Amino acid sequence: ATVLAQSMIHRGFKAIDRGANPIFVKEGIELASQVVSQKLLAKTKKVAAQEDIQNVAAISSGSQEIGKIIAQAMKKVGKNGVINVDESKGFETELEVVQGLQYDKGYASPYFASDRESMAVELNQPLVLVTDHKISTIQEILPILEGVVKESKSLLIV
Structure with missing residues (x-):
């Protein structure tokens, strides 16, 4: 999606450089974005099986090992849970589940x-x-x- 958006913006700038009306270019980009979003949503499928989640995570991360751990994490925290990925100081990849709540604010002191x-x-x-x-x-x-x-x-x- 990011590559597609970047391409649309670059082509929009080129069209403006050639004399196109910037308002029409903006409206065209917005309309094209809506059409592409609808077409992509129509092609989506729900992923619920553990194996499917693992496959999607492995493809996204480029690693079977990480895909397996992400699938395990999703199974443990559920669909509304939060998963944080942190870089390890060591060489091992591990899953740690923490019960409770986490807020993005710090302490007053x-x-x-x-x-x-x-x-x-x-x-x-x-x-x-x-x-x-x-x-x-x-x-x-x-x-x-x-x-x-x-x-x-x-x-x-x-």
Whole structure:
């Protein structure tokens, strides 16, 4: 898809250089994109069998070994799970499944990390406060914090 889009854009620029109306070129590219997307979607097929997933992953990665591991990962996390691929410091390829949630935000302070080496935090059955309000002062959530202390629990603020 990327190669096709790049080709359409390059040809569009050439057409504009030869005097074509840029608005018409843009509209043509958008229309062509919709047509191509519809045709590609019509040719898709659902991949559900473990062997099919492994084959698609192997072709995409260029490696049978990685294809097998990706298929195993997908089986373990399910269709709504998240798979992260990290470069290994060693030579082995491995699968590690981690239970829980992961957010793309960091800590408000590095002092929140319970493991200073990996900068990770592990909370066991914490109380969770979900808010879209910016907490500017500790006073705003002081009653909540007092309740957390009484319960002898950890607090996760999202």
